[in-house]
Amino acid sequence: MTWLDQLTPALLVAGVMTASVVLYALTGGADFGGGVWDLLATGPRRKAQQRAIERAIAPVWEANHVWLIIAVVLLFVCFPKAYAAIGTALHIPVTAMLVGVILRGTAFTFRAYDTGEGASERAKGWTRVFAITSTVTPVMLGVIAGAVAAGGLTLDAEGRATTDFISAWWAPFPFVIGALTLALFAQLAAVYLALAHDGQELAEDFRLRALLAGGLVFILAWVAWMAAETGAPQLKARLLAGHGAWVVHGIAGGAGLLGFVTLWRRRYGWARAAVMLQTTAILLGQAWGQHPFVLPPNLTITAAAAPDSVLVPVLWALLAGSVVLVPAYWALYRVFRTAGRQAGD
Amino acid sequence: MTDLLAARSQMAMSLGFHILFAVAGMAMPLLMVIAQWRWLRHGDKAALELAKRWSKGTAILFAVGAVSGTALSFELGLLWPEFMRHAGPIIGMPFSLEGFAFFLEAIFLGLFLYGWDRLKPWVHWLAGLGVWLMGMASGAFVVCANAWMNTPAGFDLQAGEVIAVRPWEAMLNPAAFSEVLHMLIAALESVGFAVAAIHAWALLKNRNSRLHRMALAISLTVGGTAAVIQPFSGHIAGDHVAHVQPIKLAAMKGHFHTARDAAFHIGGYPDVERAEMRGSLEIPYLLSILAFMDPHAEVKGLTAFPRDEWPPVPVVYYAFQIMIGIGSLLAGLALLVAWLAWRRRALPTDPWLLKTLVVCGPLGLVALEAGWTVTEVGRQPWVVRGFLKTADAVTPMPGLWMPLLVFTGLYLVLGVVSVSLLKRHVFASTLPGVDQEVRDDVA
Ligand code: HDD
Ligand code: HEM
Ligand code: HEM
Numbered sequence: 017m018t019w020l021d022q023l024t025p026a027l028l029v030a031g032v033m034t035a036s037v038v039l040y041a042l043t044g045g046a047d048f049g050g051g052v053w054d055l056l057a058t059g060p061r062r063k064a065q066q067r068a069i070e071r072a073i074a075p076v077w078e079a080n081h082v083w084l085i086i087a088v089v090l091l092f093v094c095f096p097k098a099y100a101a102i103g104t105a106l107h108i109p110v111t112a113m114l115v116g117v118i119l120r121g122t123a124f125t126f127r128a129y130d131t132g133e134g135a136s137e138r139a140k141g142w143t144r145v146f147a148i149t150s151t152v153t154p155v156m157l158g159v160i161a162g163a164v165a166a167g168g169l170t171l172d173a174e175g176r177a178t179t180d181f182i183s184a185w186w187a188p189f190p191f192v193i194g195a196l197t198l199a200l201f202a203q204l205a206a207v208y209l210a211l212a213h214d215g216q217e218l219a220e221d222f223r224l225r226a227l228l229a230g231g232l233v234f235i236l237a238w239v240a241w242m243a244a245e246t247g248a249p250q251l252k253a254r255l256l257a258g259h260g261a262w263v264v265h266g267i268a269g270g271a272g273l274l275g276f277v278t279l280w281r282r283r284y285g286w287a288r289a290a291v292m293l294q295t296t297a298i299l300l301g302q303a304w305g306q307h308p309f310v311l312p313p314n315l316t317i318t319a320a321a322a323p324d325s326v327l328v329p330v331l332w333a334l335l336a337g338s339v340v341l342v343p344a345y346w347a348l349y350r351v352f353r354t355a356g357r358q359a360g361d
Numbered sequence: 362m363t364d365l366l367a368a369r370s371q372m373a374m375s376l377g378f379h380i381l382f383a384v385a386g387m388a389m390p391l392l393m394v395i396a397q398w399r400w401l402r403h404g405d406k407a408a409l410e411l412a413k414r415w416s417k418g419t420a421i422l423f424a425v426g427a428v429s430g431t432a433l434s435f436e437l438g439l440l441w442p443e444f445m446r447h448a449g450p451i452i453g454m455p456f457s458l459e460g461f462a463f464f465l466e467a468i469f470l471g472l473f474l475y476g477w478d479r480l481k482p483w484v485h486w487l488a489g490l491g492v493w494l495m496g497m498a499s500g501a502f503v504v505c506a507n508a509w510m511n512t513p514a515g516f517d518l519q520a521g522e523v524i525a526v527r528p529w530e531a532m533l534n535p536a537a538f539s540e541v542l543h544m545l546i547a548a549l550e551s552v553g554f555a556v557a558a559i560h561a562w563a564l565l566k567n568r569n570s571r572l573h574r575m576a577l578a579i580s581l582t583v584g585g586t587a588a589v590i591q592p593f594s595g596h597i598a599g600d601h602v603a604h605v606q607p608i609k610l611a612a613m614k615g616h617f618h619t620a621r622d623a624a625f626h627i628g629g630y631p632d633v634e635r636a637e638m639r640g641s642l643e644i645p646y647l648l649s650i651l652a653f654m655d656p657h658a659e660v661k662g663l664t665a666f667p668r669d670e671w672p673p674v675p676v677v678y679y680a681f682q683i684m685i686g687i688g689s690l691l692a693g694l695a696l697l698v699a700w701l702a703w704r705r706r707a708l709p710t711d712p713w714l715l716k717t718l719v720v721c722g723p724l725g726l727v728a729l730e731a732g733w734t735v736t737e738v739g740r741q742p743w744v745v746r747g748f749l750k751t752a753d754a755v756t757p758m759p760g761l762w763m764p765l766l767v768f769t770g771l772y773l774v775l776g777v778v779s780v781s782l783l784k785r786h787v788f789a790s791t792l793p794g795v796d797q798e799v800r801d802d803v804a
Pocket of ligand 3: 369370373376377379380441444503504506507730733734737738740741743744751
């Protein structure tokens with residue numbers, strides 16, 4: 017059992033972090049995607065679309081958002097060198113992302129809880145802010161992930177980032193990944209919304225949007241692949257090597273195709289599964305491509321990790337916490353999923 | 362402005378902003394569940410209405426707290442990468458547990474806010490209770506992390522590298538108990554009085570409102586109880602500081618020269634150049650008594666320590682004065698209200714009292730900020746006392762005045778909007794018609 021021997025606490029934590037990033041994309045990502053469709057709401061059912069989006073996001077977005085916090089906390093607790101280097105070299109995109117996170121969450125809430133004279137006027141302003149920041153923030157998340165994957169974050173002998181604060185992220189590849197992230201989130205949201213309104217006219221609107229976003233994902237994935245040639249050669253080489261890599265490609269591509277077919281045939285339950293699988297495969301592909309580095313090209317998971325005396329108790333805490341967390345999270349979704357179905361418009 | 366100063370200002374501004382919303386997340390859910398309990402037990406419609414209104418306010422405040430907290434968890438790395446590189450793993454345990462507490466808090470809050478007619482009433486109430494407990498737990502965990510910066514523990518150093526981390530020992534460091542206790546009470550006190558002020562104001566407009574009377578009774582009970590306990594927990598904190606962080610104590614008290622029979626100063630101003638207090642009111646022996654329970658105990662003065670390890674003395678001194686001034690005032694006010702209520706067997710709503718409550722509304726929050734200033738500025742020049750200087754922890758990123766400006770502008774806007782939203786909710790609820798509906802329902 018050679019691979020089991022290699023399963024160090026550091027790798028386990030890296031696995032948990034990857035899982036929370038995937039979960040963040042599947043849940044919080046879709047909340048961002050909802051904001052994108054809010055911005056692009058058109059046609060005779062424009063108002064209904066926006067209401068459906070609001071209703072889908074409202075009860076869950078704050079909980080979904082915590083997946084990101086968990087990932088960041090694990091990063092600074094367990095891979096402090098990587099966290100410090102990202103905070104230094106990617107200061108500018110991280111700040112831009114934070115501004116987006118702050119404005120989007122607050123604009124959404126302010127709109128929902130505004131009352132009194134002029135509330136509907138102000139609501140238009142909040143909707144604007146919410147929708148625009150829902151679009152910009154995923155791009156920034158993608159830029160950060162793309163910059164890390166591209167291998168532009170290098171450290172000096174003492175473990176400090178060596179950087180001019182710009183060149184690690186100001187390049188085509190990270191921005192292509194940013195666009196891809198946005199398209200993926202938008203596709204997820206459209207598919208979830210189509211499913212929630214299955215059998216209604218509204219579902220047709222979201223079906224069309226899901227198909228469009230899916231097409232964009234395909235194109236952007238292809239562009240990213242091309243851009244990786246010069247933008248992230250090490251990642252690309254990893255993604256061409258070995259069976260594991262091809263399994264991931266196969267799953268991502270297959271799931272993407274399945275998504276198209278099932279959307280076309282209005283089998284939204286299947287479409288949702290397919291798109292979720294596709295997103296997961298893409299993210300796992302990136303994780304796989306980066307492994308064994310947290311920060312390619314030279315900071316490995318092992319070298320970046322905190323001592324085992326930190327990692328092992330944290331892993332136990334994660335396990336213990338999950339025992340409470342998982343059922344609670346599941347209950348939240350159950351309560352509000354049935355609600356969405358009943359709401360009926 | 363140097364980059365270091367910009368980074369310190371941004372950190373102070375972000376934390377000072379976040380804490381205002383964080384305390385709301387820690388205390389509002391308690392008020393909410395008390396009101397809801399009254400509805401569930403006595404079928405009192407006004408209580409239900411009150412619980413719903415409070416939960417709307419909480420929703421607004423919670424969202425701002427959540428996003429500003431998210432910003433903080435990145436800002437630690439954006440501004441203090443060297444600090445996080447060394448300290449991140451050591452204080453990882455409270456932060457990881459805090460992550461779970463946040464998660465559960467957000468889940469329960471979603472269930473509570475949107476589950477009014479989807480959950481069974483008692484399940485719904487339990488969700489509200491969960492929000493409160495997890496809010497308090499989040500606060501406790503993050504304060505443990507802060508306490509570690511004051512009294513680092515639970516690790517060994519070897520050639521500048523951290524080895525052999527003992528996470529539980531780090532989390533339960535010497536300052537943790539007194540800081541957590543004092544902070545949790547501070548949250549209930551400051552929010553309790555702020556909420557009481559809002560409802561006192563509404564009662565001045567509309568004296569007979571059952572809803573606002575009940576709101577005042579609940580918030581004053583919570584805030585007032587906390588206010589009476591707070592000086593004791595403050596004393597525990599002071600006792601800890603006296604034994605473990607003597608420079609901070611000296612700065613807090615404007616105590617420049619080591620002495621037995623040390624006096625306690627009120628007002629005046631600490632002249633750092635000449636190393637003496639000027640124009641202050643001196644209460645003999647009191648400092649020795651407060652610090653060591655003995656009028657003749659020796660209390661170390663600032664001059665006993667190297668000059669470059671002094672924190673900015675006037676800031677710490679005045680912040681401490683403000684905190685204890687307000688603490689004494691609110692404790693006194695709480696006792697007065699309790700005495701009046703006991704004598705009359707009813708909630709006192711004399712106009713002078715309501716006006717006093719309105720004026721005192723923001724004071725708890727002021728004390729909260731002042732107390733944090735004592736703790737954080739009093740720790741300077743260290744970010745991790747005795748191990749890492751703030752100046753060595755800062756990011757090499759140039760031009761930090763820019764993000765400082767961006768975040769300050771952003772938080773100003775958010776602050777103004779949150780306040781005006783809450784104001785609109787309160788105004789809407791003081792319109793006579795609204796209360797009439799509740800009364801009609803009750804009748
Ligand atoms: C409602 C707010 C409030 C009120 C009325 C008080 N405090 Fe306080 N105090 C805080 C809110 C606060 C705080 C903001 O929560 C701090 C900052 C860090 C902490 O743990 O609590 C704090 C810190 C703090 C510290 C420093 C602890 C440290 O640095 O480790 C001391 C010694 C006291 N307090 C003492 C008192 C005393 C003797 C009070 C008497 C009335 C008092 N406080 C009232
Ligand atoms: C004494 C200081 C602090 C206290 C008492 C405190 C408490 C809280 C509470 C009760 C919440 C729940 C949300 C709300 O009520 O609005 C919250 C949110 C949050 N805080 Fe703080 N906090 C403090 C400082 C910090 C610091 C230093 C960080 C960063 C490292 C931080 C990170 C966060 C995060 C990430 C959230 C969002 C969680 C969510 O989405 O629900 N907090 N804080
Ligand atoms: C929410 C309540 C808090 C407030 C109002 C607060 C206030 C402040 C202030 C005023 C400073 C600047 C001190 C100076 O440079 O002169 C500061 C610095 C800092 N605080 Fe806090 N603080 C709070 C809680 C926390 C917590 C819970 C943590 C960490 C876990 C924390 C971590 C830091 C760090 C890393 C710095 C920068 C380094 C330094 O200046 O020492 N703070 N804070």
